[in-house]
Amino acid sequence: MDFGWTPEDNAFRSEVRSFIRKTIPPNWDEMNLDEEEEEVYAQEFARKLLPTKWRVMHWPEAYGGLGYGAWRQLIFSEEVTYHRFPGAWDGGNMVVAPLLMHAGTDDQKRRFLGPIANADYSWCQLFTEPESGSDLASLRTRAVLTGDDYVVNGQKVFNTGAHLADWGLLACRTDTEVPKHRGISFLLVDMKSPGVTVRPLINLTGAHAQNEVFLEDVRVPKDHLVGRENEGWYLLVSALSSERGGINRATQAKRLLDDVTGFVASTAYNGRPIGKRPEVRNRLAELAIAIDLARWVFYRAIWAQVNGMDPTRENSASKIMGGEVSQRLASTAMNMMGLYGQLNRRSKYTPLQGRIEMMYKETVYYTIGLGTSEINRNVIAQRGLGLPRG
Template structure:
């Protein structure tokens, strides 16, 4: 689907497409398009490459080192990166903690952390979920007690993505247990090299080490690592989650994967004909494509509201729900299309230890792992059930 863009937008698209085609390493693009796993060096090297051009943080204003692009330009950038197979810039620093620091952080925090996020010096992780405090995040129990010139942090976080690589964590902690649970939470920046922090891997269904448990035992965090005011962290957390849920929609990526799905279904045969010509399978693909078109239009509405100066609101919950449903639907149809060839996924191939899959089918080898990995999308960033409650309360007034 092509939306209406101005001549200036078309020129902008042409410029960034040309730059990406010239600068995106072929080996890195190949890993993305073949659904192989990206390692720390893949993410870091691409971030550095973008940083040299000033494009590592597309949503940042010029005053903090960003390109100052408008919402439409940022949408075009996301589309072109996804279409060409560029790896994503990890969101934890650039898209999640940075907006919080820009709005609520001290000048010292901005000067310290924003340049290091921009050039990729610091790798960030997110300390939100805990055992028993996932969708009901406000019930978190990790505690920070003020002791002279520091906080003493004790507790546990879980499902902490890529914490094994992180230099810093932005973390929600309880600083007051005697008030309403949302009113006793603070937002801390924690150096992951601080004594008392233990990171333990969680093995995933796809045999990848992507998430972790993080334990805090008498971890000293300087008082100046508090963002904003003590016990106001819930406000900052909600602001951050609005940015996270908007990004989860991933329309550009889903459009690329729809093209991949159609090619896959043309190559597979059923009763001597391409699978894509089977009426039942074709109807499933068409229904999913319609959902994706509707999602893209909704994203455009959010882009328009941002152009008018309104930040992401409860509409972000709609994008999160539909975006993740489309992503999961695509992985389901890919596995359906490839049939039993998808069952035994090839971990060494996914991790780049082999250039070709043992089955001889490079398309089939990653699909089971890809399917398993995308079961998480309807849960992280606030489960889709919780997002429906947000929509009911804040949009429908129920």
């Protein structure tokens, strides 16, 4: 199928590929690094990317970007994802920057966009609460305007990277007297503020990536309000949708499929390559089809966005399909590896550097974070099919 890549697009893809080849050692993800070493590596690579401005290529030039369109961004995303280039994206440039460009004050843009472009600040999202996940509009963290500051009290949970973050994007309640969707606002919170306590949550891969965040009489200057007070819900819905549309699970799955295919083609059991077994071939062929479909839906989400249509339905569909196919692939690969699949990367017997074991656990999250698959199906039913709210 011809998606109409221009010669410039193809040249750009080659340029990104050759940058990746020159910048990261081919075996970097086989180096058995621990969590902290991996973080250091990711930061180092992210810094090497800075001069190219590719991380922020889609930003207008006035804000320090290159003004490239969404298709170029897709090419970049496919290449860095396929080659597992670490540190290419972060919450600051994926969520906070578009939000500030859309609804931030001039002062907020001046203050935050430059450091986001230069990866000087690390950001976390403070949305979910112990009693408010899928039904995010029921959130209870309260912000009360007192003089020149909002005083914030409440608790957030599952906050990825909050222990490393300089700033947090906080969804909080600023009016309790109106219907729940109409009393929510967005604040930019300095994570070093007195009253912010971050406690680790160890996830099922054994990593410390998520946290609980407690906010106790935290003072946030009122000029850190993004958009208008009590209109945060509409910004939140749109930020979540574009984040769903921006995650490229299909390419990640394609890479894993290629790795698994290489493994079964080159590994024999009882003298016969695993890849000759009909059940293995059928399963991998089915997954290849599903990954292609997830990729086309991802493209369609970008096409809708580029053509000025509301991409909500496509973004949710892309998130569901990419997440679910990744889970199926990880589970199938785990079965194909037999007991070896369960070995983690520290074992000398582990196939594919323990990636199967890691993906098997990690992909559980893919149908939960950024709205569960059920919630995204609800979004499609309501916003895509026009059915009444369930």
